[in-house]
Amino acid sequence: MPLRQADVLQGAMELLDEDGLDELTTRRLAQRLGVRAGALYWHYPSKAALLDALADRIIGEMLTQPPADGQDWPDRLRDLATRARTTMLAHRDGARLLASFTAPPPNALAFFGSLTDTLRSAGADDRAAHLGADVVTSFVNGYTLEEQARQAAVLPLEQRDATFRLELDIVIAGIRVQLLG
Amino acid sequence: MPLRQADVLQGAMELLDEDGLDELTTRRLAQRLGVRAGALYWHYPSKAALLDALADRIIGEMLTQPPADGQDWPDRLRDLATRARTTMLAHRDGARLLASFTAPPPNALAFFGSLTDTLRSAGADDRAAHLGADVVTSFVNGYTLEEQARQAAVLPLEQRDATFRLELDIVIAGIRVQLLG
DNA sequence: ACCTGAACACCGTTCAAGT
DNA sequence: ACCTGAACACCGTTCAAGT
Numbered sequence: 426m427p428l429r430q431a432d433v434l435q436g437a438m439e440l441l442d443e444d445g446l447d448e449l450t451t452r453r454l455a456q457r458l459g460v461r462a463g464a465l466y467w468h469y470p471s472k473a474a475l476l477d478a479l480a481d482r483i484i485g486e487m488l489t490q491p492p493a494d495g496q497d498w499p500d501r502l503r504d505l506a507t508r509a510r511t512t513m514l515a516h517r518d519g520a521r522l523l524a525s526f527t528a529p530p531p532n533a534l535a536f537f538g539s540l541t542d543t544l545r546s547a548g549a550d551d552r553a554a555h556l557g558a559d560v561v562t563s564f565v566n567g568y569t570l571e572e573q574a575r576q577a578a579v580l581p582l583e584q585r586d587a588t589f590r591l592e593l594d595i596v597i598a599g600i601r602v603q604l605l606g
Numbered sequence: 607m608p609l610r611q612a613d614v615l616q617g618a619m620e621l622l623d624e625d626g627l628d629e630l631t632t633r634r635l636a637q638r639l640g641v642r643a644g645a646l647y648w649h650y651p652s653k654a655a656l657l658d659a660l661a662d663r664i665i666g667e668m669l670t671q672p673p674a675d676g677q678d679w680p681d682r683l684r685d686l687a688t689r690a691r692t693t694m695l696a697h698r699d700g701a702r703l704l705a706s707f708t709a710p711p712p713n714a715l716a717f718f719g720s721l722t723d724t725l726r727s728a729g730a731d732d733r734a735a736h737l738g739a740d741v742v743t744s745f746v747n748g749y750t751l752e753e754q755a756r757q758a759a760v761l762p763l764e765q766r767d768a769t770f771r772l773e774l775d776i777v778i779a780g781i782r783v784q785l786l787g
Numbered sequence: 788a789c790c791t792g793a794a795c796a797c798c799g800t801t802c803a804a805g806t
Numbered sequence: 807a808c809c810t811g812a813a814c815a816c817c818g819t820t821c822a823a824g825t
Binding site: 631632633643644647652653 | 797798799800801802
Binding site: 521524527528529556557559560562563564565566567568570571574575588591592594595596597598599600601602603604 | 702705708709710737738740741743744745746747748749751752755756769772773775776777778779780781782783784785
């Protein structure tokens with residue numbers, strides 16, 4: 426039976442997890458799927474489009490669990506930020522892939538929206554909610570990119586978890602003081 | 607006269623600024639320098655090593671001006687963070703290049719050291735100084751990477767400057783509350 | 788509708804050989 | 807000491823032609 430777009434995406438995900446972003450070439454992906462490289466261009470217009478779709482699928486994994494209720498806004502921000510980091514770490518080169526998309530795909534907007542919603546429900550206006558969501562996003566992406574590229578091989582996970590938590594609490598404390606004072 | 611390592615690095619810098627990281631190939635660089643691609647391997651053992659050296663040269667630009675005296679620690683942090691962002695923005699794909707080195711080169715360690723020094727002089731112990739420097743670094747890198755990849759083309763600089771400043775002040779307020787309280 | 792075959796215009800890297 | 811020439815093993819992409 427012929428390949429479908431979902432099969433191509435699934436194969437790309439597996440190849441990423443097994444061999445990393447640098448080994449995720451159109452030729453190696455085609456070989457794994459049992460076709461020639463040119464065939465991929467029937468399903469996606471370019472490799473960049475395929476990587477965008479892959480990034481969006483990974484971001485989608487951050488959105489699966491519904492928010493626990495009874496969380497106050499700092500717990501909710503911690504939950505979202507932790508989920509973002511954990512999901513990126515769960516895929517080889519995840520942070521680097523997510524830094525590479527051209528325009529923010531749908532799930533990226535949805536995830537950002539859950540950050541701004543959290544802050545608005547805590548009393549922030551639109552501008553403050555956007556600033557707070559943005560500073561959390563920049564911090565988590567910058568931290569995880571560095572962590573996955575250079576620290577994951579040398580520091581144990583519990584230690585990195587603890588450091589992330591402490592630095593995240595610095596950002597959240599800053600949001601409280603500057604935006605929700 | 608023959609090429610020297612510094613000439614290769616200079617050519618790489620110019621090619622980066624003119625055409626961007628994706629166009630900075632060994633073959634195009636060699637052509638600009640009037641040699642064949644293989645000749646570069648006499649000066650650098652690999653393209654990765656050349657990019658590391660280029661990243662370190664750019665980070666070095668953040669360290670040129672001595673610290674203004676009479677600054678308190680928040681002003682000094684703001685100065686360092688702003689200098690980091692400005693320097694990355696001054697080179698095409700600067701943030702992406704600086705996210706790509708394998709091990710932190712000398713100037714990266716020196717820059718991080720000036721952040722920790724600032725926090726220690728404000729009364730932080732070693733652990734707190736490290737956490738504070740790290741959260742600033744992660745935020746600035748994450749922010750500028752996103753900015754240079756997707757916002758620089760669509761938002762005016764003054765607006766991006768203002769947003770960066772506001773978000774940086776969130777991080778600094780968090781450091782004050784969590785680490786220097 | 789989906790894919791092959793074959794090509795095009797590239798990459799980074801190596802290394803004997805030249806000067 | 808520094809570089810050429812030529813090769814090796816790759817890339818992403820296009821597209822007529824096949825089924």
